[in-house]
Amino acid sequence: VYHLAGQASVGASWDRPGDTFEVNTVGTVNVLDAARRLASPPRILVVSSAEVYGHVQPDQLPITESMPLRPASPYAGSKAAAEVAVRQAAVGYDLGVVVARPFNHIGPGQAPSFVVSALAKRIVEAQRSGAAAIEMGNPSPRRDLTDVRDVVRAYRLLVERGANGEAYNVCTGVDVRIGDLAARLIELAGGGLELVTGAIEMRAVDIPVLRGDPARLEAATGWRPAIALDETLAAVLDYWRDQLG
Numbered sequence: 001v002y003h004l005a006g007q008a009s010v011g012a013s014w015d016r017p018g019d020t021f022e023v024n025t026v027g028t029v030n031v032l033d034a035a036r037r038l039a040s041p042p043r044i045l046v047v048s049s050a051e052v053y054g055h056v057q058p059d060q061l062p063i064t065e066s067m068p069l070r071p072a073s074p075y076a077g078s079k080a081a082a083e084v085a086v087r088q089a090a091v092g093y094d095l096g097v098v099v100a101r102p103f104n105h106i107g108p109g110q111a112p113s114f115v116v117s118a119l120a121k122r123i124v125e126a127q128r129s130g131a132a133a134i135e136m137g138n139p140s141p142r143r144d145l146t147d148v149r150d151v152v153r154a155y156r157l158l159v160e161r162g163a164n165g166e167a168y169n170v171c172t173g174v175d176v177r178i179g180d181l182a183a184r185l186i187e188l189a190g191g192g193l194e195l196v197t198g199a200i201e202m203r204a205v206d207i208p209v210l211r212g213d214p215a216r217l218e219a220a221t222g223w224r225p226a227i228a229l230d231e232t233l234a235a236v237l238d239y240w241r242d243q244l245g
């Protein structure tokens with residue numbers, strides 16, 4: 001069982017914390033409970049999030065799985081609580097369950113509520129309408145970004161080779177500034193657009209830097225990211241060109 005169901009927006013979690021915990025935490029408890037009641041319980045991958053680490057100091061980077069969990073948003077809190085349920089199920093019910101902590105993943109098909117997809121969509125719309133600029137929120141956060149197709153490979157390998165009850169970062173080990181990502185998207189789209197920052201409301205809590213250490217995942221599965229960032233960004237732009245006609 002690959003358990004990815006959930007309320008996946010950090011921003012929305014501030015407006016709907018109760019719903020976020022109900023879906024992400026109680027939903028995970030229900031999946032684990034249903035699995036352990038089967039005559040032959042399946043192996044389960046529960047997808048958490050790197051947001052569970054919260055604010056990390058620069059001297060603590062890259063983030064390893066041994067870092068204390070300090071969730072800074074309702075979304076992150078709901079994922080950290082779900083991880084507690086996973087560990088209880090692994091120990092108490094002897095369930096074969098593994099946790100993935102993906103850092104930011106991006107790719108074609110992602111909803112425009114996520115930053116890279118949102119920026120790509122605005123760029124394509126601006127080019128179609130003849131606008132001279134696009135808007136974005138805080139350009140300063142740095143994120144460790146993995147193509148979703150590489151993330152899927154990591155999930156499959158973790159189901160096959162991950163240790164029961166263990167958590168694994170899914171990341172590249174490289175962080176990129178969001179403002180630089182926006183500029184690169186504009187360049188890949190052909191340029192000619194001004195980037196206006198601070199024009200869109202920012203999150204209540206923006207974690208400055210998230211950069212993970214994928215060593216545990218690599219050691220357990222042999223996984224390495226295979227798709228370059230520019231290839232991913234170009235694919236996201238192409239996706240929105242197709243969607244917007």
